[in-house]
Amino acid sequence: MTARFDVLRYPWVRRLVVSRWPQYLVRVTLLALFLLAVLAGWLGTPVGNRNFAIVGVWIAWWAVLILVAVPFLGRAWCSVCPLPLPGEWLQQGSLLGPRGRGGWSLGRRWPRRWRHIWLQNAGFTALALFSAVILTRPGVTAWVLLGLVLLAVGVSLVYERRAFCRYLCPVGGFIGLYAQAAPLELRVKDPAVCAAHTEKACYTGNEQGFGCPWGTFPLGMVRNDVCGLCFECLRTCTYDNLALNIRPLGADLAQRRGAKLDEAFKAFILLGSALTYAAVFLGPWGALKDAAYDVGAPSWWGYAALLVGLSWVILPGLFALGVWAGRPRLPWRRAFTVLAYALVPLGLAMWAAFSLAFVAASVAYVLPVLSDPFGWGWDLLGTAGWAWRPVLDGWLPLLQAGLLALGALGSVRTARGIGETWGWPRAVYPVAGYVALMTGGMLWLLLG
Amino acid sequence: MRNFGEWRWGIGLVVAVLVLGLPVPQPQAEPQERVFRVTARQFAFEPAVLQVNPGDRVVIELRSSDVVHGLYVEGYDVEAVAEPGQPDRIVFVADRPGTYRLRCSVTCGDLHPFMVGKLRVGRNPWLWKGAALALWGVTLALFAARPRTREGGR
Structure with a gap:
């Protein structure tokens, strides 16, 4: 086992995560901001860059999520996400911690045939198809946010635990895949202690905390995708047998266990949508923007075919050809699945590079909108009139080029690790070719 | 080779900085x-x-x-x-x-x-430098960097 550093050895860190209050206060604050976004979307100005629904969600939140939270903290966003909070309150019959009485949920188990992330893949693709509208029209953003909360509430009232987060949330699948590259993990310290523990309080819950809301038994956890960093297991474990480790980047990606075809496809969906977004939102092609925006028009169907075809057919198809050319020593489908995880570092870098350009051009809207969230002419902070100017001028190409180069390096390095894990040294060559192609394409779209 | 292994990230970083500093030839046309x-x-x-x-x-x-x-x-x-x-x-x-x-x-x-x-x-210098940097990253990962496995390489 490579070097890990358990940050829970610091008593203040342990207190911070084991206590419910810090997490709860952050979540409630975020829920209030979420409600503000919904109200601003309905009642505020329809001008997106003057409305908190657009600027607060798609610029401020997105920048924090993709540039900080996911790359460095993995699923940390999920631990404070407000979307499932109302549903959890109803499901648990409690606002803060176990109360010894049940909630208002039927508590059914999530159906076995739906225990995968294909629905999340489809949900993410659907959002991507309508993204030009969702990202620019406050009212639509408000309805999408509210729809996600209502869906989470409905699922919580029928099913146990956070089934919405694990199997349905379109952002959750995205975060879960890329969290596997993050330098933070929650893991069992001594598997023997868990194996001998008959109560399994981390899964079933006790008076200190709920059973794992993600339906994960920590002993069996080998990747970050199934851990929402909610820290319930830290609260329930009676043996102090869990660690919150700092670890090397990409530590989950090359290991033997836990690779799944649905997640492998998520890698291609994310590559395809990053390329498409870079072309639509940062490219000079007006017709492409019109096509993405005119939902239902013939040109929009063309855009939809491009996005779906690229993400679900062309990119995985090209990769499959590469896998075949690499003469895998394991069943072909298995080889495709395990090797697709090598694309995670590059995919994350592509999203970060795209988001940097997007955020650099739009972050100047944040302070004016905080001062006037509804676009009603308020000036709460005295910043409502601040002029728009892009930031990072001059530094942006260097940062984007550096990110993409690091992503390419990380992906090929991971492919070597996968090849070593599976006794398939040739695995690295198709990945290197594929990574060079993807990186070149993204460089051209962002910097060309 | 062992020495190279110990210094690989330092060498990789130096080459990356050199790549970023390389001039990209520009068309020598009369300004108009x-x-x-x-x-x-x-x-x-x-x-x-x-x-x-x-x-x-x-x-x-x-x-x-x-x-x-x-x-x-x-x-x-x-x-x-x-x-x-x-x-x-x-x-x-x-x-x-x-x-x-x-x-x-x-x-x-x-x-x-x-x-x-x-x-x-x-000519856009960042496009060329970015491509060279990415190519260097791929090369480094192919031939020099230790692979990332569950055990973090050997």
Whole structure:
């Protein structure tokens, strides 16, 4: 086992995560901001860059999520996400911690045939198809946010635990895949202690905390995708047998266990949508923007075919050809699945590079909108009139080029690790070719 | 080889810095005046890509065919604002090679933040440097970096 550093050895860190209050206060604050976004979307100005629904969600939140939270903290966003909070309150019959009485949920188990992330893949693709509208029209953003909360509430009232987060949330699948590259993990310290523990309080819950809301038994956890960093297991474990480790980047990606075809496809969906977004939102092609925006028009169907075809057919198809050319020593489908995880570092870098350009051009809207969230002419902070100017001028190409180069390096390095894990040294060559192609394409779209 | 293994990240970083510092040859054309008549409409500039050589004096005459639009040149910090029937004009010397986005600077509708064009001044050094850097990253990962396995390499 490579070097890990358990940050829970610091008593203040342990207190911070084991206590419910810090997490709860952050979540409630975020829920209030979420409600503000919904109200601003309905009642505020329809001008997106003057409305908190657009600027607060798609610029401020997105920048924090993709540039900080996911790359460095993995699923940390999920631990404070407000979307499932109302549903959890109803499901648990409690606002803060176990109360010894049940909630208002039927508590059914999530159906076995739906225990995968294909629905999340489809949900993410659907959002991507309508993204030009969702990202620019406050009212639509408000309805999408509210729809996600209502869906989470409905699922919580029928099913146990956070089934919405694990199997349905379109952002959750995205975060879960890329969290596997993050330098933070929650893991069992001594598997023997868990194996001998008959109560399994981390899964079933006790008076200190709920059973794992993600339906994960920590002993069996080998990747970050199934851990929402909610820290319930830290609260329930009676043996102090869990660690919150700092670890090397990409530590989950090359290991033997836990690779799944649905997640492998998520890698291609994310590559395809990053390329498409870079072309639509940062490219000079007006017709492409019109096509993405005119939902239902013939040109929009063309855009939809491009996005779906690229993400679900062309990119995985090209990769499959590469896998075949690499003469895998394991069943072909298995080889495709395990090797697709090598694309995670590059995919994350592509999203970060795209988001940097997007955020650099739009972050100047944040302070004016905080001062006037509804676009009603308020000036709460005295910043409502601040002029728009892009930031990072001059530094942006260097940062984007550096990110993409690091992503390419990380992906090929991971492919070597996968090849070593599976006794398939040739695995690295198709990945290197594929990574060079993807990186070149993204460089051209962002910097060309 | 063992010594190289111990120094690989240092060497990799030095090469990366060298790649970033390498000059990219630019076209040696005599500077001239380039006049572009750019029409803005929701949500595009036409023409969308302006190509000039380093040192050229660039004149952009901005016209709007629908609502008020701005044209802000990133990297040069110059801006024109045109109303329908009232064109505007900016003049500047394109003395820095690279690709710079032209952005609408006046809120003009839903897709306003994404109303983008490009000004290409000579060859874009960042495109070439980025490609070289990525290629170096792939090479380093292929032949020098220890693979990332569950055990973090051997």
